[in-house]
Amino acid sequence: MFIRNESFYSFRRSYPIVTILVAIHLILFVWMNFLPGGRWILTMGIGNNLAVAYGEYWRIITPIFMHIGAMHMLFNSFSLVIFGPALEKMLGKSKFLLIYLLTGTIANIATFFLGNPYMQHLGASGAIYGLLGLxxxxxxxxKDLIDSANSQLVMTILIxxxxxxxxNPNINVLAHLFGLIAGAALGPLILIGVKRPYYANRVVFDDGEPTFDPNRWQKKRRLNKNIKKLIWVFFAVLVIAGLVSRFF
Incomplete structure (x- = not known):
């Protein structure tokens, strides 16, 4: 569910919303840091509680797509690539984009009402935690939509x-917590009519064509090994991100 083995072309074709969101992260990061007009985009788009109080309400949404630090951008994009595809396939493009934007927006609204009036913030973390909340x-x-191995992985990474x-002192705690709460709270509504996705019993190869695998459950040991590796890789990225963010 969380282990990707598609080619870039297959991934882009199968998960267009995740691909577009990651592309937006990258384009805005490069623009804000290296291209003309980047400082203006940052100034006009960053979450700013005082500016929102004066009526600049777009700042509740625009920070979801913006990252000024390379590690911040890469970490959030990596998280989206890991957790987004299964939900995009399960929910469909429209519902996936809706839950992503709603949870990110709710996280920023909570930051506005409960955070420091002079607080400035940006990043997709609130929306990422919204996906985790779901x-x-x-x-x-x-439990009909997620197996036990992936359930354990989700809870481990969440903890x-x-x-x-x-x-980490540089984290927007309010955005993380309220993004998580929003994702879980919206679950009953967003999952109405959703059934177990077709790929739950299939193996996807590099060409993107699904084929039935009758021995899927006999490969549990191999899957558990892959999951353990993924947990350690993800943990390492978290630690590195936490350490690096203290210096940048």
Whole structure:
């Protein structure tokens, strides 16, 4: 569910919304840091509680797509590539984009009402945690949509992420927490009519064509090894991100 083995072309074709969101992250990062007009985009788009109070309401949405630090941008994009595809396939493009934008917006609204009036913020973390919140709802209430191995992986990564949220002083804690809560709270509505995705019993090869795999459950040991590797890789990225963000 979370282990990607598609080619870039296959990934782009199968998960267009995730691909577009990651592309926006990259384009805005490059523009804000290296191209003419980048400083203006940053100034006009960054989340700014005082500016929102004076009526600049677009700042509740625009920070979802903006990152000024390379590690911040790469980490959030990596997280989206890991957690986004299964939900995009499960929900469909429209619902996936809706839950992503709603949870990110709710996270920024919470930051506005509960954060420091002079606080400035940016990043897709609130929306990423919104996706995690939806996964938590799946783990607790929709076990028909997620297997036990992936449930364990989600909860492990969530715990690590929450620990890092409170350890790192540069994290927008409100955005993480309220993004998570929003994703879980919207779960019952966003999952109406959603059934177990077709690929749950299929193996996807590099050409993107699905084929039935009758021995899927006999490969549990191999899958568990891959999941353990993924957990350690993700943990390493979290630690590096936490350390680097202290210096930039």
């Amino acid at each position: 996964y938590v709802y799946l783990v607790i209430n929709r 690590i992420g929450l620990v890092m949220t409170f350890v």
